[in-house]
Amino acid sequence: MAMEMRLPVARKPLSERLGRDTKKHLVVPGDTITTDTGFMRGHGTYMGEEKLIASVAGSVERVNKLICVKALKTRYIGEVGDIVVGRITEVQQKRWKVETNSRLDSVLLLSSMNLPGGELRRRSAEDELAMRDFLQEGDLISAEVQAVFSDGAVSLHTRSLKYGKTRPWQDVDLSCPARTRHGFAPSSTHLLTYPEAHISQLGQGVLVQVSPSLVKRQKTHFHDLPCGASVILGNNGFIWIYPTPEHKEEEAGGFIANLEPVSLADREVISRLRNCIISLVTQRMMLYDTSILYCYEASLPHQIKDILKPEIMEEIVMETRQRLLEQEG
Numbered sequence: 001m002a003m004e005m006r007l008p009v010a011r012k013p014l015s016e017r018l019g020r021d022t023k024k025h026l027v028v029p030g031d032t033i034t035t036d037t038g039f040m041r042g043h044g045t046y047m048g049e050e051k052l053i054a055s056v057a058g059s060v061e062r063v064n065k066l067i068c069v070k071a072l073k074t075r076y077i078g079e080v081g082d083i084v085v086g087r088i089t090e091v092q093q094k095r096w097k098v099e100t101n102s103r104l105d106s107v108l109l110l111s112s113m114n115l116p117g118g119e120l121r122r123r124s125a126e127d128e129l130a131m132r133d134f135l136q137e138g139d140l141i142s143a144e145v146q147a148v149f150s151d152g153a154v155s156l157h158t159r160s161l162k163y164g165k166t167r168p169w170q171d172v173d174l175s176c177p178a179r180t181r182h183g184f185a186p187s188s189t190h191l192l193t194y195p196e197a198h199i200s201q202l203g204q205g206v207l208v209q210v211s212p213s214l215v216k217r218q219k220t221h222f223h224d225l226p227c228g229a230s231v232i233l234g235n236n237g238f239i240w241i242y243p244t245p246e247h248k249e250e251e252a253g254g255f256i257a258n259l260e261p262v263s264l265a266d267r268e269v270i271s272r273l274r275n276c277i278i279s280l281v282t283q284r285m286m287l288y289d290t291s292i293l294y295c296y297e298a299s300l301p302h303q304i305k306d307i308l309k310p311e312i313m314e315e316i317v318m319e320t321r322q323r324l325l326e327q328e329g
Contacts (some may be wrong), residue, residue, distance in 0.1 A: 026072075027054040033067060042068025045082055058213075072284075076102040076212040076236035078154035082145040083221040085238035086156070086208070088135050096135055098143070100266075101212065101236045112146060112157035120218040140207065140240065142232050204262065205242030206274050210281045212237035216288040223289040227296055229269045233287060239277060241270050272299060275307040276316070283317040290327070295320040 027033060033045060033052045044056040045067060054060075058071040076084075078100070086106060090097035098106040110123050110131060117163055135141065143156040212235060221233045224244050232240040243266040276295040280287055297318040299307050306312050 015099070017036050025060040026058070027060055027069060028088060029055055030059045033060055033069075038065065040066045042066045044069030044071060060252075072213060073180060073211050076100060077152070078102060078106070078145045078148045079235075080145055082235040082237040083142065084145060084154075084156065085140060085142050085232055085234035085240050086236070088137055088139045088141065091131055091136065092122075094131075096131070098141065098156060100154060100234075101209070101238060102152065102154060104151065106154040108141070108143060108156045108158070109214065111154070112159065114159055116158070142234070142240070205240050206270055208241065208274055208276070208277050210237045210239060210240045212289065214281055214284070214287050215239075216286045216291075218288055219241060223275075225293055227269050227273070227293070228266060229273055230274070231289070231292065233289075239287070241273050241277075243270065268304060272296060272304050272307070274298070275304060277309060279313040279317050280320070282313060285317060285321065291320060291324060294323045298323075 008102075031054045033054055035051050037050060039052060039062075042061075044054060044058060045052050046055050047053070052067060054069050056069050056071045056074075056189060058069045060071050061068055078084075082102050084106075086098040086100040088096050088108075089099050089105060094110045096108045100106045110128060113134070115121070115123075115127070115134075123293050129183055141156075141158060143158045144158040145154050149155065194319070215233050215237060217235065221235065223233070224230045224302040228244055230242055230244045232242075234240070241263055273292065273296055276292060276299055277287065279299075280291060280295055285291060295316055298319040302312055302316070307316065
């Protein structure tokens, strides 16, 4: 059996790889941001001795006279209108608890979701008894933030027919990039082929968890990429990659799970996208449809398993960054 051995090498400082033009103003707690009293205090800052001081580690952002510090690594802080991908953790009376990568579990009320078929009517006792037929523990859903409570908890809704439940075949947590939530990593000889003991049924997508600070806010977070796959970029850092459906089944209200076998070509595209997202996250690049597509195109000369090698990862991300800079002009 062939074995590849790698020796540690010294990494170049991030400032050398990015160049001086793209260098950000990074601060740590206690750093003085400015002594000018004309600026307003934003999130991640506080006033002390007539100075604006950072309270979290991150990058300084300025909007007119408002200064805030955006944390580099943080839990998701919900805002009304955000698109999130979450996992059902508990079924309660007239509501579901949803894990959305925030400090507290989010809430999805029975009255805040579409019934199967998109039927519009008042929820009855029969609907409450059938809640596990709609969504049960472990199901993934895409939803929109409807409200944020005073304690930071988030209320969700799925009233739009574009939202619904998903069924992933793999969970990838980038806090441990080499392992999946099921305890193993895909290899070149077993591309997205998993033991039946780890799967309740064949899923239709891959979930990747990243830091919420790396997901760029856009008008839409549902993207059909030209490579043959689609992504949902959740503002909470949960990214769902799935084969682009040939026919949109919107009349089902998001409750029809297509369990047809996924072709090998689609699985390879999804695997390549997954590795490209990991590469972008490792190099601290913002995630949005254009950056993911450019990274995918830059990775085509390489095999899927080789994308996560440090030198190849740096090469394709640098090419992606260059294309984005050329596009911005």
